[in-house]
Amino acid sequence: MLTIETLQNFGANTQEGLGRCMNNQNFYFRLVKMAAGDKGFARLSNALNNRDWNDAFEAAHGLKGILSNLALTPLVEPVSQLTELLRDKKEITFSDLLQQIEEKHKQLLELCG
Amino acid sequence: MRRDGRAVSSDVKRLVLVVDDEPVNRELLGFILQDDYEVIYAEDGVEALEKIKANERLSLILLDLLMPRMNGFELLKIIEDDDELKRIPVIVLTSEKKAEVETLNMGASDFITKPYELPEVILARIRRIIELNEDTYIIKNTEHDKLTNLFNREFFINYVGQMDVYHSDQEMDALVCNINNFHLVNEIYGREFGDNLLKRLAELLQEWAIKNDGIVGRAESDTFFIYNRHCDNYDDLQKYVSQNIAKTYASNINVRFGVYQNVDRTIEIEQRFDKAKSVASALRNNFTKFIDYYSEPLHEKELLEQRLISDVNVALEEKQFIVYYQPKYNIKGDEPKLCSAEALIRWKHPELGMISPGVFIPLFEENGLIQKLDRYVWREVAEQIRRWRDEFGIVIPVSVNVSRVDMYDPELVSRFVNLMKDNDLSPHDYILEVTESAYTEDSKQIIGIVENLRKLGFRIEMDDFGSGYSSLNMLSELPIDALKLDMAFVRNLVGHDKKIHLLELIMGIASFLSVPVVAEGVESIDQVDILKDVGCDIIQGYYFSRPVSPEDFAKFIRSEEN
Structure with a gap:
């Protein structure tokens, strides 16, 4: 169930996210649901697994923008770190970060019902 | 937006x-x-x-x-x-x-x-x-000016102010550029052509200005302003622009430049361009010179001319123009006999004093104001002839100048007719002087009008004869009643056999045309003798009298009576 409380429990900075949505809760929830369903997550996983660093960077960069706008902090942090790692497009170890992202993403999807 | x-x-x-x-x-x-x-x-x-x-x-x-x-x-x-x-x-x-x-x-x-x-x-x-x-x-x-995309006047002046601030040590020049007779270009070739010409000229000026750290603005119509670092002369600019314009357009389109160099920064920016403009304006009717540089005396002349132009209407109302009369004497008989007079105008300006016609007539001829002045004189003269007739019982015919531009006045004939009617005069009492060069300019038009006037009884004197380019063939067709010699024939006559000979030839022409010859500018008895010898009929000049007021002229009439 998506509420301010559950989002806060998830670790989101709802005050900040809501602020960007002119404090319109319904609109904020709608965007959070859109973010949770964003194709960027799957794209990121696939690209990393295929070692397509360019594509992975673009996906991570895109996600970072969305998630930070909505202040979904638990996801913003690992996605940002991954973005910075991918920026140099060198061979990277990503499994920990990816796992973290996938876990939090799953949680968020559950919240969104 | x-x-x-x-x-x-x-x-x-x-x-x-x-x-x-x-x-x-x-x-x-x-x-x-x-x-x-x-x-x-x-x-x-x-x-x-x-x-x-x-x-x-x-x-x-x-x-x-x-x-x-x-x-x-x-x-x-x-x-x-x-x-x-x-x-x-x-x-x-x-x-x-x-x-x-x-x-x-x-x-x-x-x-x-x-x-x-x-x-x-x-x-x-x-x-x-x-x-x-x-x-x-x-x-x-x-x-920006929409047509040429140059700065408009107001912003150009602002930018000049900025340039002055940022380049306060740099000597600067102000230039004004115009197209000669631009209104005619528009009239003859159409507005679109005129607009294209303005755009092309703007481009050329802009190209040149960029190379010389200058800026260009369009002040109005065909007037462009340029402000740039000082150059010793701008002949190259003038040639560059003229050649390019001639290449694209007709070669008879001329562009002129007025240049004010090393501007005085203590005077207003607008005034700097006024100075350059006065130079460009003075070149308006010059067909050989297309660039000139500002100098103080030229500017003063321009200022005086502006003043005279703006004062002329009040002067006409207040009768500041005074008609003087110079007697003409017939020298055919033993004694010279007063036969007529020529009306000559003077301007008694309340502040500038007596102004010579040599100053204002050419100016007014240039801008068409001469028509107003001519009409004023015609009326004054008609009234004076009547006054003398009333006073002395005799008519002294007076000749008046008819300027070239008057010939294009469709009301010209009726004006003279009404003037005679109003003053109860006969056209025979009124002599019209038409300069020789007017006949050659548009002879058909002028001959037509002169013929009409003659039919009504007016007498026509061809003025400045010998200064123009009348062909002998044309002379035989001209409807004239007298030839008035150009002053140049009378000057330096004494002791110059060739001149005397030439005079004899002219007398021959006059006799062939059966018209009398009037000589003006006659100052000495020697000149009178020569003129009399070659058969000249009428003499006017300082030898008899300078031009005088109507009151003084009355003395000549009285002495004739006696």
Whole structure:
């Protein structure tokens, strides 16, 4: 169930996210649901697994923008770190970060019902 | 603000395009903007470009950088390279510090960082950029002349002021450029041709000015101003412009330049260009000289002329113009006999004193004011002939000048007829002097009018005979009643056999035409003797009398009576 409380429990900075949505809760929830369903997550996983660093960077960069706008902090942090790692497009170890992202993403999807 | 720079009233919602491949970001911005703006969206650069081109009234683009198909950098480059599109401000949406500077350098107006700032901040930034952009357009539109895209007069003068501030040690020149008889160019070749000519001239001046650290403005119609660092002379500029104009257009289109060098910075900027303008104006009717440089005496002459032109109407009303009369004597008999007079005008200016006709007649001939003056004299003279007749019982015929421009007055004949009627005079009492060169200019027109006047009884004297280019063949057809010798024939007559011989030939022509010859400018008894010997009929000049007031002239009439 998506509420301010559950989002806060998830670790989101709802005050900040809501602020960007002119404090319109319904609109904020709608965007959070859109973010949770964003194709960027799957794209990121696939690209990393295929070692397509360019594509992975673009996906991570895109996600970072969305998630930070909505202040979904638990996801913003690992996605940002991954973005910075991918920026140099060198061979990277990503499994920990990816796992973290996938876990939090799953949680968020559950919240969104 | 439309792309063409026309302002949109403030109650119209401006159209904003949000370009971002992430739907969440697009929706979020749209939500923030929707109350104040009409928002359209694009997912990538390609779609954005289509929408930009399809929406003429777009006020702003909010542009994400990393996008598929065409990214934000590529789109920004396309926009900035397009003269039409680059008028639309772009705010870049980015989380990259590095990209901020890069996009600003590429022409972006501002950036909004991700994550977004508070909606109020975003709205304020957007409003500021749109306003700034619209203001810039209003300024650009008002500071540029639409036809030539040069600065208009007001902004040109402002920029000159700025140049003075930033280059206070540099010696500067002010130039004014005009097209000779531009109104005729428009009339003959049409407005479109005239506009093209102005545009071409503006380009040429601009090209030249850029090379010389100068600026160009269009002050009005065909008047261009140039302000640039001092050059010793501008003959090259004049040649460059003339040759290029001649190449593109007819070679009879001439461009003239007035140059005021090393401007005095203590005088107003407008006045500096007035000085250059006075030089350009003085070249107006010069067909051999197309550039001249300002000097104080020339400027003073110009100022005096301006003054006289502006004073002429009041002068006519207040009768400041005084008609003087110089007697003409018939020398055929033993004793010279007063036969007529010539009316000559003087201007008794209340502040400038007595002004010689040599100063104001050529000036008024140039601008057409001579017609007013001629009519004034004609009336004064007719009234004077009547007054003398009333007083002395005899008629003294008086000759008046008919200027070239009068010949084109459709009312000319009726004017003279009415004048005679009003003063109860016979046309025979009134002599009209028409200069020889007028006949050669448009002989058919003039001969026609002169014939009409003669039929009515007016007498026609051909003035300045010998100074023009009458062909002998034409002379036989001219309807004239007397030949008035050009003064040059009388001057230096004594002791110059060739001149005397020439005079004899002219007498022969006059006798062939059966008209009397009048000599003016006669000053000495020796001249009188020679003229009498060769058969001259009538003499006018200081030998008998200088031009005098009607009161003084009355003495000559009285002495004739005696």
